[in-house]
Structure formats: structure tokens, C-alpha cells
Amino acid sequence: MNGVSSPPARCVLSIAFVAVLSHPVWAVAQDEVTYVARDFTFTGPDAIAAGMVPVRLRNEGRDLHQIQFIRLPTGKTAADFTAQINADPSRMPSWVQRRGGPNSVAPGEQALAFIGLEPGDYVLICGIPDSQGMPHVARGMLKSVKVLAGGARSNSPPATDLTITAVDFRFELSGPITAGSHIVRVVNNGSQPHEVVVVRLSPDASADDFLNAFRPGVAVSPAGHPVGGLVGIDPGRDGFFRMNFAVGNYGLICFLPDITRGAPHFTRGMMMDISVR
Ligand SMILES: [Cu+2]
Numbered sequence: 001m002n003g004v005s006s007p008p009a010r011c012v013l014s015i016a017f018v019a020v021l022s023h024p025v026w027a028v029a030q031d032e033v034t035y036v037a038r039d040f041t042f043t044g045p046d047a048i049a050a051g052m053v054p055v056r057l058r059n060e061g062r063d064l065h066q067i068q069f070i071r072l073p074t075g076k077t078a079a080d081f082t083a084q085i086n087a088d089p090s091r092m093p094s095w096v097q098r099r100g101g102p103n104s105v106a107p108g109e110q111a112l113a114f115i116g117l118e119p120g121d122y123v124l125i126c127g128i129p130d131s132q133g134m135p136h137v138a139r140g141m142l143k144s145v146k147v148l149a150g151g152a153r154s155n156s157p158p159a160t161d162l163t164i165t166a167v168d169f170r171f172e173l174s175g176p177i178t179a180g181s182h183i184v185r186v187v188n189n190g191s192q193p194h195e196v197v198v199v200r201l202s203p204d205a206s207a208d209d210f211l212n213a214f215r216p217g218v219a220v221s222p223a224g225h226p227v228g229g230l231v232g233i234d235p236g237r238d239g240f241f242r243m244n245f246a247v248g249n250y251g252l253i254c255f256l257p258d259i260t261r262g263a264p265h266f267t268r269g270m271m272m273d274i275s276v277r
Helices: 007-022 078-087 207-213
Strands: 033-038 041-043 047-049 051-059 068-071 110-117 120-125 142-148 162-167 170-173 180-188 194-201 224-233 238-245 248-253 271-276
Touching: 041 142, 047 051, 068 110, 068 224, 078 120, 078 142, 110 224, 162 194, 170 271, 180 224, 194 207, 207 248, 207 271, 224 238, 224 248
Parallel strands: 033 051, 047 142, 162 180
Antiparallel strands: 033 041, 051 110, 068 120, 110 238, 120 142, 162 170, 180 238, 194 224, 194 248, 248 271
């Protein structure tokens, strides 16, 4: 620009400089992102580069926690989301776009999920109920995050050797699960959002026993305890979670509410007993 030293150009430059300084400075996470859950907050990056994002959740609280990534559609804000949750904590706004996340992480534990995030405005929430049945998001467990285009992150999915397919209303496995660490792909081929909660069952207990013994806010029952999984994804989407399976019995459960009836999907049969060898 050959007019840099002329007064009008200098004026333009200084306005631009002020605009940059007054804009929030994002540290955009390009690699694995880690969020810490406490009762009842999330701390972690405010901005993430778009692509296939490895998301780690470290639970430093005393209750089970998850991160549900929710993409806000154009025209909706985190304040709109909060207003609707405050008005009716029992259901999510119909316009949320569920993008998954690490599920059901016990106190002192951590978990890793891989989810595809396109650019946009998001809220991270925990939908797990407290002992009064109130989802943690209604107690303030929500964080606004921006996903930004133009980063160096790839869209390549992680290598996986096991797929759980969710349909309305059951799970299908691509094959038997062997003991050891796996990256599990979850595909939603249904018409509603679905999640996978993995439960480590006590010897001789079934997923049904776990659900009969389940009480909100109590992570461990005589029948078993949740050990991970993938939070809700919309129909047609997939996501991944890492799980170290031991020999024994596990249950897969979807707790998401039916879109019309409101009852959890497991009441319509969306649970599965599996045996790891
Ligand atoms: Cu479901």
C-alpha cells in the first residue's frame, strides 16, 4: 500500500489495530482438548479448531459427569439454551444439534472421545441427573465454546476395530468384544438422537438389574457402575470413544428420552448385555 504514510491511511490502520486489541484473544486448541469437570462446572479451552477433535474429560468432582457437545443453530444463543433448560429441565430444546462427547466418567477418572466438530457456536453441557433428578446443566454445568475454521486439524477418523450401531431402539455390535483397549465407533442409524453408556456389571448381574438398581446421583450400585461411552449424537452421525475392556459382563444403555413420549430409550429396549472375553 503506497499511501501508508498519508493521514487517511494511518487513520484506517489505527482503527484496525484498536479493533484487534478489543477483540477477545482466543487460544485455539489444535490438538487434543481437555476439559475438567467439577460439581458443577467445566473448565477448558474456549475455542477449538474444527475437524475430528480428540476430547478428554477429567472428572475432579464427586458425581458422574459427561460432556455433551451441542452445536447451536443459526439464530440461537447459549442464553436461549439456558432459558429453555430453566423453564423445563426435563427436556432439551428441540433445536439442539447433538455432537457427542465422552460419557459417564466416574470421579477421579478420565475418558477420551473423538468427535467431528464443524465451525460454529457450541455449548458443552452435562445432562447427568443429580440425586434430585435435576440434570447438572440446570445447576450451571454449561460452557460456551467456539469451533473455528481454518486450523490445521484433519477430519480423519481414528483407527477403530469395533462398531456399535444404534437404531430405534436397539444396539448392534460389529463383532465380539475382546479384553483390552479399543477405539469404538458409534454410528447412529436411527431417526432419533442416541447415546451409549457402558456399564461394568457385577458378576451375574444384567443391564436390566443395573437399571432396576439405578438411582440418580448414585454412581455405583450392587449391580454395576457406568464406565464410559459416547454422549448423544444426531441421526446419521458417528463418533468414537476409547475403552479399556476387562474380561466380564458389560451393559450398553441409552438413557436419552423418546422425542414424543419422553420415556428413556432403554424402556423401549435400547439396552444390551455383552460378555467380554
Ligand atoms: Cu437412544
